[in-house]
Amino acid sequence: MLLWNLVRGILPVGYCLHRKIPSFDPLCMRCEAPVETTIHVFRDCPNSSAFWSLLFNHLAPPGFDFHSFFNSSPTDRLCFNLTNSFTWKTIFVVGIWHLWNTRNMAVFENKMLFLNSTFNKFWVDYHHTLNLKQGQAAGSSSSTDSITRKWAPPHKGHFKLNTDGSWMALDNAGGGGVMRCEKGLWQVGFAINFNAMSAAAAELLAIKEGLLIVWARDIKQLELEIDAEALKMMLEDPDAFKNHDLGNAISDVVSIICRNWKVSIFHVNRSINCVADKLAAMGRSKIRRGEISLFHYPPAELFQDYASDIPEMVAI
CATH class of the missing domain: 3.30.420.10 (Ribonuclease H-like superfamily/Ribonuclease H)
Incomplete structure (x- = not known):
């Protein structure tokens, strides 16, 4: 659902809510930037930028196009990430999910997570997702392969x-x-x-x-x-x-x-x-x-x- 709303541009970020409710303050609750857009939530907010920097220190794919990731428009960036390798798509989707959860904790609970806490949550869910995919692959593998495992x-x-x-x-x-x-x-x-x-x-x-x-x-x-x-x-x-x-x-x-x-x-x-x-x-x-x-x-x-x-x- 998060990805579907993101693709359609209807995530309830400050900018979108302000357009529908003019009295609503579009401020980013994490860094106090005057306008919270989707690209701000998932990339440009200092909290999000620090998260991606830490992630790339551990999981940067070989030959990854950092320029496209950090400089493309919201639409082009989404297309770039969702048409990349399976591994990167998994990293990206799990990553934005945790950035959205971190943002919502700041908005609704007035709670700021430490960067390491956000990354550790991501790391656990990312590996669980990979394990699930490995299990599916094992279930659909050949009978010869199942005998050896x-x-x-x-x-x-x-x-x-x-x-x-x-x-x-x-x-x-x-x-x-x-x-x-x-x-x-x-x-x-x-x-x-x-x-x-x-x-x-x-x-x-x-x-x-x-x-x-x-x-x-x-x-x-x-x-x-x-x-x-x-x-x-x-x-x-x-x-x-x-x-x-x-x-x-x-x-x-x-x-x-x-x-x-x-x-x-x-x-x-x-x-x-x-x-x-x-x-x-x-x-x-x-x-x-x-x-x-x-x-x-x-x-x-x-x-x-x-x-x-x-x-x-x-x-x-």
């Missing part, structure tokens, strides 16, 4: 924990996970129901619960696999996300990881995390609010998914 047992002497979150709304969320040994055998699984503000928050709560379950079993070497690359980055560099909305949740998980054991974090494709994904969906839809169920054997409804991870186990 399998869950792999941990290294000798290690255990492996796969976790995932399932989120629809604040009060409709859950998580799940499974720990397996070096032979790929099921050790313990869980499904939990909880409140979560976002999909990323649900993933973090599932990771936290899974780590606590494993820690209670006195495991000393653990491989943690998750399908959210952005969360892996945040857990490995928590200080960079102290001001993020998820900062406290990240800190909670990191405090468990830093206990007296070795935890290695890996990112995997969503198709490889199938068992954890189904346990998370079970937690959201089948477990009572605030409760957790432990599974010492694979639940019947996902046994085939578990067995297909290690084909030879079907004969066990």
